Amino acid sequence: MSAKFIDVASYQPETLAYFQAAKALGITGVVVKITEGSAQGTNYVNPKAKKQVQNARKCGLTVSGYHFLRSISVSDAKQEAQFFVKEAQKVGLNKGSMLAIDVEAGDLTHQPAALTDQVNTFAAELKRLGYGKVSVYASTSWFKARLLRSKLLPQTLWVASYDTKDAGISCAAWQYTDRQLIAGAKTDVSVDYSGLFTGNGPEQVQKAVVKPAVKNTWVDDFGVTWHQEKGIFVSQQAIYLRWGASTKSSQIALLPAGSGIKYDAFAHSGGYVWLRQPRGKGQFGYLATGKSANGQRVDCWGKFI
Template sequence: MKLKKSHIIPLILLSGLLIAKPVFAEDNVSQDDHPMGYYIKQEQEALLAQKNLPAPQTQVAPATPEEDESENTVTPTQTLPSSAIHVRMLSTAAPMLNSNTSSLPRRDAVDISSYQNWMNQADFYALRSAGVKTIVVKLTEGENYTNPYAKTQINMAKTAGLTIATYHFVSDPTRIQYEAAYYAKTAKTLGLSSNTVIIEDAEAPSTAYNWTNVSIVFKNTMASHGFHNIRYYTSQSWITSGVINTSTLGAKNMWVAQYPPGTPSTYAAMWKNSNTINSAYGAWQYTSEMRFKGGTANLLNNDLDTSIDYNNIFGAPSQNLQDVYRLYNANTGEHFYTLNFAEKTNLQNVGWRYEGIGWLSSSTGSPVYRVYNPNAKGGDHYYTMSKYEAQQLVSKGWRWDNNGGAAFYSNGSKNLYVAYNPNASSGSHNYTTNSYEQDNLLRLGWKYGAVAWKVN
């Protein structure tokens, strides 16, 4: 089913600066697949269409820092008169912005969904060259929709060396725990690590519910599934009018959408004011119409949502943690572990089976070395914290990986177990954080059940 843009009647006013601008090249947006900012942009269009009319009553949800984070229900809130919200409407439409404009805020993050299915690998490389650090990919909406392009988009972004964050578009706030559970399940199915930044897109036109409590339930549900790096996307007006309480959720966890008119040159005071206000939050989405120049034809001809990340909210809290990819070669029996996404992809392309994130590795701590035996059937790798042991193996014909530098570092609170298969000529060592897997291998005759090093 399709939802016409002209049929959207927003239910809450944006406070502050409002402008009218087109949303998408498409006239229709699927009812179960809304891109980020969809209702916020529709809201602005509707306000300008009604600029000579008094503002309607707006339902908001005042929240206080004392709210109980164990709350798992969502309750309606009272209606406040529209006079409680200050609105200033401008007839000036926001023009397409040019990424080469030096006076614009930084272009730290771009968010995408199924509507950016036109993007190819060259586009992601070009975005990185233009200064973009993070791609925020829509994974899910409601309890049934999954972005069919998410896996490909994530892989292309990672191949380009970009950080990945993901978001869920909240459809029904009364069923947020089920929506969040669906989001978590999808993230795990796609092989995303527990370190991934998870974002709640709170903008669906229903302010009759306490969106602060909705967000708390979202956070608690995601945490129960192992995801703890939670952020919240919403309009600046929802924060200003009390629909979402930043004292409870944390101002630096907020990703705020507000679009000044024109450019920083033509409306300098307005852009400066918006930047000053929104820098109190974690990130600011300041346009949905960025054209990236000097890149690809795709980026020159298509608009992208673009944001400045003031406080690195799209990166994991511990930037020194990296995903370790685990792969298996069915022909040799070897498991291989790497931080390099391109290496992981290349091995998959030649027949290795990807088994997910093995663990999170720190970029500091005690070094772990990796050496390679070219004489073993299909090759074999060995990992050790002892540089002397690694040097002894190299003297016997093994080869250094990573030019003799550390492949990983031991630093964390979680045990990484190693087991040795004395009957294997290749792939004789297995590394896992799963104690059940370790115990099962030992029952099958594997030896040397010990802690190899510490991980996260």
């Protein structure tokens, strides 16, 4: 079962008892709101952030931070990132911490290309300042209509979708409720499919997870559209590796749960999301990793690392 984490702002308590109650519910991570806007604009700092970080850590929770984006231009986004990092350092978030960009303000530009540029500028500035673990938070509808998802530099997506069976798109984490009561306070809870919000201690410096946008797309001899993407998929159940991206293709092997598969491309075909495994000498294996509907992943039989 995937781990869970909460996110908190000034609306939630800063007390040790609150985070102890969260841990008692099985929560293993927390993302604390640090800032909103920039020193040139909104200039908001969560007054509870430092205590929330400290008390969450006392409970052994993995602590990350987030910034509520208010940018109106690329240069403004860069200033916001600098403001965020300055305040994140003050509350004790070191360069191994996950930093999230909260993209949901209604007055952000409605031009997807412009907003994507602003988010990418923000992420690039975080990376330049030494924070390589970056994620983007938004609702499913924003990832589909307000942002150009394939062109985002951070591909660690944290997706909000309530009262649904899943996030609606492939993601690293899914915020599925904003109504969990913890010590009497309404709290957002998310499922962490990737382990990035719950599996790495706050003092561990990790390699950057900012990945380049998918650039290459092609159609194979069977009319299936493939997208170039390199990564590692770890299965959570036994899955057949096949010689083709079809359940009718012959089997290479039955891979047991826990198998790590390096892949170089993915495709939606026949109701499944397929990964392509390079096998040398121009040969490839193919692995179904979950169901697909209307070009979107609807479940996942493992995790990506």
